[in-house]
Amino acid sequence: MTETMTPPDVSTNPAGELSTLRALEAEAIEIIREVVAEFERPALLFSGGKDSAVLLHVALKALAPAPLPLTLLHVDTGHNLPEVIAFRDEVVERHGLRLHVAAVEDWIADGRLVERPDGTRNPLQTVPLVDTIETERFDALLGGARRDEDRARAKERIFSVRSAMGGWDPRGQRPELWNLYNGRHAPGENTRVFPLSNWTELDVWRYIEAEDVALPPIYYAHERDVFLRDGMWLTPGPWFGPRDDEPLVTRTVRYRTVGDGSCTGAVASEARTTSDIIAEVAASHLSERGATRADDRLSEAAMEDRKREGYF
Structure with a gap:
């Protein structure tokens, strides 16, 4: 058989x-x-x-x-x-x-x-x-x-x-x-x-691991002072934040994508290595833009x- x-x-x-x-x-x-x-x-x-x-x-x-x-x-x-x-x-x-x-x-x-x-x-x-x-x-x-x-x-x-x-x-x-x-x-x-x-x-993260592609350190988990706005952890900066009702807290976070600091949020994460990030991304149900980019939430067709x- x-x-x-x-x-x-x-x-x-x-x-x-x-x-x-x-x-x-x-x-x-x-x-x-x-x-x-x-x-x-x-x-x-x-x-x-x-x-x-x-x-x-x-x-x-x-x-x-x-x-x-x-x-x-x-x-x-x-x-x-x-x-x-x-x-x-x-x-x-x-x-x-x-x-x-x-x-x-x-x-x-x-x-x-x-x-x-x-x-x-x-x-x-x-x-x-x-x-x-x-x-x-x-x-x-x-x-x-x-x-x-x-x-x-x-x-x-x-x-x-x-x-x-x-x-x-x-x-x-x-x-x-x-x-x-x-x-x-x-x-x-x-x-x-x-x-x-x-x-x-x-695929991008697996390629980064396979080819040892260098990245900015903020892609990996680190401690950072952040404030919560619209469900995202933002970094203080010249973009009108934090406001009086947005207290600063220290969190272990990383960035899934980078961009304008006023609308690009960090995510809570302990992923300090590329292999850790691969496991984290594989388990995620949200794209990086959906999870961390406020400018994409302005409308259905932003x-x-x-x-x-x-x-x-």
């Missing part, structure tokens, strides 16, 4: 996990090489967060031993945690990379933007991004967005053509059959490219509304 063979469970089989990671890495490498070959002035969005750190790591592997032919672009709200900015600058110096910083503060100072009453600057990133794409003549921007983060990002193609104003039309996207990508665009248009589209948060205006 023939014995029925059960296929290996990739979720628990280390060899299967590694095979899956290598397939995802190979796909991302192919996409990055396609962008470098097809576009004249591509850039890579780099905030110092885990997804952009993984994207940069893959890009360096994809194009080695040549110097990275990509400018790094960071739209800096001015409200980023200092550990993240220090990590960003250290990475740029270590690899001898070009970094262009579009500071939201500059747009506020000269009147092109107005500070929001709630103090958050995440929604203010769109105008500096679109302006910088125009002035620097970037025709493609590589970003670390993933489809599992948000419903709007789940609609996104890997090659996403944007209008001259940076706008995204989810109904006007091009088909992507197999691994064929269409980067053609009219003058003034640009293409956002997402090589990590098919990765999950768990992310999609921002993307239509030119957001990442």
Whole structure:
């Protein structure tokens, strides 16, 4: 009698996990090489967060031993945690990379933007991004967005053509059959490219462990003074917090994602190593944005509304 063979469970089989990671890495490498070959002035969005750190790591592997032919672009709200900015600058110096910083503060100072009453600057990133794409003549921007983060990002193609104003039309996207990508665009248009589209948060952390990718220390559990607002632990800073009714407490926390300090919360966690985080993420029922990003809670379609205006 023939014995029925059960296929290996990739979720628990280390060899299967590694095979899956290598397939995802190979796909991302192919996409990055396609962008470098097809576009004249591509850039890579780099905030110092885990997804952009993984994207940069893959890009360096994809194009080695040549110097990275990509400018790094960071739209800096001015409200980023200092550990993240220090990590960003250290990475740029270590690899001898070009970094262009579009500071939201500059747009506020000269009147092109107005500070929001709630103090958050995440929604203010769109105008500096679109302006910088125009002035620097970037025709493609590589970003670390993933489809599992948000419903709007789940609609996104890997090659996403944007209008001259940076706008995204989810109904006007091009088909992507197999691994064929269409980067053609009219003058003034640009293409956002997402090589990590098919990765999950768990894939990202398993890749970080497998490749020993460096990250800002705030991704790992540490003691921090925080205050509670709208169900999230926020760090004190120049973003109108804490208020009188928001007492500071010391908690052991970590960040699942990084961004504007006014709307990016920490989570209670004892995960001090990458393997600890992998176990924690595997057990979580919330995406990192759903758990820690207040700007995504503004409406049912908050992310999609921002993307239509030119957001990442």
